[in-house]
Amino acid sequence: MISIKELEFSYLRPDGLPVRETPLLKNVNIEIAQGEFVLVCGPTGSGKSTLLKTLNGLAPSFTGGALSGSIEIQGQDLTGKLPYDFASLVGFVNQQPEGSFVADTVVDEIVYAAEQLGISIRDIDAALNRIVKLLELETLLDRDLSSLSGGQQQRVAIAAALIAGQKILLLDEPTSALDVNATNEVLTLLKRLSKEEKVTVLLAEHRISRVISEVDSVLVVHGDGSVTKGKPETQFNDSRFAPPIIELGKKLNWRPIAIDLAAAQKHWLDNPPKTIARERFLASKKVIETKNLSLRYGAVVALEDINLEFFGNQITAVMGVNGSGKTSLCWAIQGLGKKDSGQVLLEDLDTQSLAQELRLDQISMVPQRAADLLFLHSLADELAESDRFAEIEPGTTANLFQKLAGRIDTQIHPRDLSAGQQLALVLSIQMAKGAKVLILDEPTRGLDYAAKKAFSKALKTLRQENRAIIIASHDVEFVSQVADRVVLLSEGKVVKDSTPEEILGPGSPLATQLAEISRQPGLLSIEQVI
Numbered sequence: 001m002i003s004i005k006e007l008e009f010s011y012l013r014p015d016g017l018p019v020r021e022t023p024l025l026k027n028v029n030i031e032i033a034q035g036e037f038v039l040v041c042g043p044t045g046s047g048k049s050t051l052l053k054t055l056n057g058l059a060p061s062f063t064g065g066a067l068s069g070s071i072e073i074q075g076q077d078l079t080g081k082l083p084y085d086f087a088s089l090v091g092f093v094n095q096q097p098e099g100s101f102v103a104d105t106v107v108d109e110i111v112y113a114a115e116q117l118g119i120s121i122r123d124i125d126a127a128l129n130r131i132v133k134l135l136e137l138e139t140l141l142d143r144d145l146s147s148l149s150g151g152q153q154q155r156v157a158i159a160a161a162l163i164a165g166q167k168i169l170l171l172d173e174p175t176s177a178l179d180v181n182a183t184n185e186v187l188t189l190l191k192r193l194s195k196e197e198k199v200t201v202l203l204a205e206h207r208i209s210r211v212i213s214e215v216d217s218v219l220v221v222h223g224d225g226s227v228t229k230g231k232p233e234t235q236f237n238d239s240r241f242a243p244p245i246i247e248l249g250k251k252l253n254w255r256p257i258a259i260d261l262a263a264a265q266k267h268w269l270d271n272p273p274k275t276i277a278r279e280r281f282l283a284s285k286k287v288i289e290t291k292n293l294s295l296r297y298g299a300v301v302a303l304e305d306i307n308l309e310f311f312g313n314q315i316t317a318v319m320g321v322n323g324s325g326k327t328s329l330c331w332a333i334q335g336l337g338k339k340d341s342g343q344v345l346l347e348d349l350d351t352q353s354l355a356q357e358l359r360l361d362q363i364s365m366v367p368q369r370a371a372d373l374l375f376l377h378s379l380a381d382e383l384a385e386s387d388r389f390a391e392i393e394p395g396t397t398a399n400l401f402q403k404l405a406g407r408i409d410t411q412i413h414p415r416d417l418s419a420g421q422q423l424a425l426v427l428s429i430q431m432a433k434g435a436k437v438l439i440l441d442e443p444t445r446g447l448d449y450a451a452k453k454a455f456s457k458a459l460k461t462l463r464q465e466n467r468a469i470i471i472a473s474h475d476v477e478f479v480s481q482v483a484d485r486v487v488l489l490s491e492g493k494v495v496k497d498s499t500p501e502e503i504l505g506p507g508s509p510l511a512t513q514l515a516e517i518s519r520q521p522g523l524l525s526i527e528q529v530i
């Protein structure tokens with residue numbers, strides 16, 4: 001279905017020289033069969049998204065850059081062709097599908113895609129009926145796209161990508177902002193597409209704990225230009241992106257390495273390892289609180305009488321399914337978001353009484369779309385401006401950034417960074433401020449496991465008696481590493497406020513992979529295993 005030979009790709013500076021000394025992709029030789037379900041993984045910024053974009057013409061026609069080698073799809077040589085030459089063969093769903101929607105309703109979005117692909121009006125009804133039945137969208141056709149859950153939006157984006165009968169589907173981080181249930185729905189759908197409809201699926205992901213046992217093969221973009229493909233058991237020698245189940249197996253020298261829950265549980269029972277308790281941090285004084293915070297969007301309740309206190313020396317994770325109110329709560333606390341009623345008190349002072357500049361200085365927020373906070377023309381400019389604004393020693397923000405993302409040419413434009421690198425940059429800028437309240441909305445989107453560990457370590461160093469850290473996240477593995485407390489939301493209400501051990505432990509819908517494997521109370525993360 002896909003044959004790549006001697007592929008090389010480099011991004012170029014305005015003067016025509018390569019951005020980096022070696023090509024981002026170099027001597028890539030890969031073949032992928034019809035109906036194969038392939039996980040594409042690798043370290044943050046290694047070139048996963050770029051590889052996908054070479055398979056639909058967006059690289060280099062949209063991204064810029066230099067490409068050589070050959071790309072054959074269904075026997076057609078499409079090397080150097082434009083996106084419309086790929087469009088009837090390859091469907092693409094980007095990292096934020098809602099950002100590419102052009103219509104208001106589900107049916108209009110899918111039909112628009114069909115029209116753009118030149119399907120005759122006579123044939124659109126048949127194509128529409130086929131795809132909505134396949135993706136179980138019949139009851140959603142007249143719904144407004146903005147009213148759908150994250151998982152439903154993903155299904156609509158997939159429908160639009162496959163409306164012309166495309167037999168190749170590329171997805172870039174499709175589960176990064178989805179809760180556990182929505183993630184499982186999307187994975188089940190993708191597996192069905194590959195097995196029953198013989199659609200070749202290439203799925204680029206960082207959250208691969210739940211994916212690895214479902215795919216046929218793993219394609220690794222290593223970050224040095226090389227790309228390898230093989231069975232899941234053999235492709236995770238690099239610990240930077242190895243999921244917990246693989247990391248655990250290597251740590252305990254399991255043979256063979258387990259990639260599914262049942263095999264890992266058997267290894268654990270056969271030879272239970274020694275473990276240690278999680279490190280505990282005692283909360284200090286109250287820093288910020290919400291009083292009777294409520295918000296509605298029409299008939300939809302986003303927040304209802306939220307009364308929460310957040311303390312210094314404490315990292316609080318806010319969790320819940322898509323649409324439970326996490327992001328609304330973050331923005332309401334930060335002060336730029338809506339609230340219909342209630343108060344936010346910073347050290348007993350109503351934040352609405354503070355001048356906006358002072359409030360933003362005291363309450364820092366990293367939104368889901370981190371790139372919205374990047375305005376300057378180079379990475380160097382962003383890092384220097386951060387130090388100047390925060391009145392800190394030059395190089396401080398750069399050091400934070402390097403810990404999260406590694407060494408990167410500082411002359412690169414921030415928009416040319418990968419999504420994970422952009423997030424690392426914004427996190428570094430906000431962490432450098434030293435605000436009393438740090439709010440992070442889905443902060444691990446696009447970060448590999450090594451970057452998450454570095455980020456976790458950096459966050460723990462920010463724990464201070466007069467600083468509260470609030471994280472809204474679906475990433476149970478990351479939450480288990482950093483959180484002292486977990487607040488669970490459902491339909492805009494607080495349904496549980498407890499310890500990570502209770503909310504992420506064995507038997508919970510939000511159980512970490514280690515909790516599922518060990519079934520041992522209090523055991524959440526690999527760091528606890530000796």
